[in-house]
Amino acid sequence: MFPDLPSYRCSCGRRPTPSVERWRCDCGGLLDLPAAAVTWSPRRGDHSLWRYQDAIAVPGRELSLGEGMTPLVGASPDGEEGVRLKVEYASPTGSFKDRGAVMLVALARLLGATRLVADSSGNAGTAVAAYAARAGLAAEIFVPAGTSDKKLLQIRGHGAQVTVVDGSREDTARAAVERVEATGAFYASHVYNPYFYEGTKTYALEVFEQLGETAPATLVLPAGNGTLVLGAYLGFAGLRAAGLVDRLPRVVVVQAQRCAPLAAAFAAGREDVEPVTPEATVAEGIAIAAPPRGTRILEIVRETGGAVVTVTEEEIARAHAALAAQGLWVEPTGAVSYAAVRRLRAEGSPFMEGAVVAPLCGSGLKASL
CATH class of the missing domain: 3.40.50.1100 (Rossmann fold)
Structure with a gap:
């Protein structure tokens, strides 16, 4: 038992204590951490994600390779004013x-x-x-x-x-x-252990800080298991609870058309996600046929007024090439969000109104088309 660690929460009402053996509830349910307002006091001399230590449930700056504080760059070469790309592949191991x-x-x-x-x-x-x-x-x-x-x-x-x-x-x-x-x-499951989202929520805290302490209008995020969706939502929800933003960004979730269980559930108006039979896709990083936290991801999309969209293999390839032409070298999965941005922009989607932020999740040195 570690007294400074918050207990887990399960929908069954149990409140298990974190331990080496604990990764799900005794009822078999998924574990979460209690929602909390963000304590906004960035440690100015720290340029890792631990600069937000006061907003993170893991106590102490225990470990670091310099992760976090990834660049936020414009997507101006394609004329996409208002679109920012967060270069997550600049992380130490090459991904968010x-x-x-x-x-x-x-x-x-x-x-x-x-x-x-x-x-x-x-x-x-x-x-x-x-x-x-x-x-x-x-x-x-x-x-x-x-x-x-x-x-x-x-x-x-x-x-x-x-x-x-x-x-x-x-x-x-x-x-x-x-x-x-x-x-x-x-x-060390990025799906089952909610402490993983204590890390991915710093994506939102960085975006908030990099945009001059404001929230973007839209987050365009890829999702297989949805770990970045869940974390980014927690970050902005915590900022709203603290009174630092008055609204949540719209969350647009992007899936590869060949493996899109979230998109199918969203289009059908379902609350639960049914498994699909995936086809081969270059976006291997999000090819998840049955995301365990799919119901929560759909709740986030609907709560924020967002959507779930899919992109084709051809759209991913074109987005990959367009990013490379701008000096940004991503793995195929890393081009998925940008593929959606390009399509939504071309369609004149209202999701592209205002400031839009999308991640470049993984380095092209990891995988290629």
């Missing part, structure tokens, strides 16, 4: 997953864990492997067959054990859970 991974590994160390297990399509695994190495903890990363060789090389390079699962992303998660339950390892 560093934001959440540093929180999970810091938490694991606080709780006394010695070994971590994670499952990933690549980027979360590389991030957990890197921060585990930094913290001196052993790590095993489960990945689905077909994961980019470059990502596998990076995971192994950080000293983590790689277990390749011959199956879907969901099969990979099940295999990781079996290992966790058999060994008692800390499950």
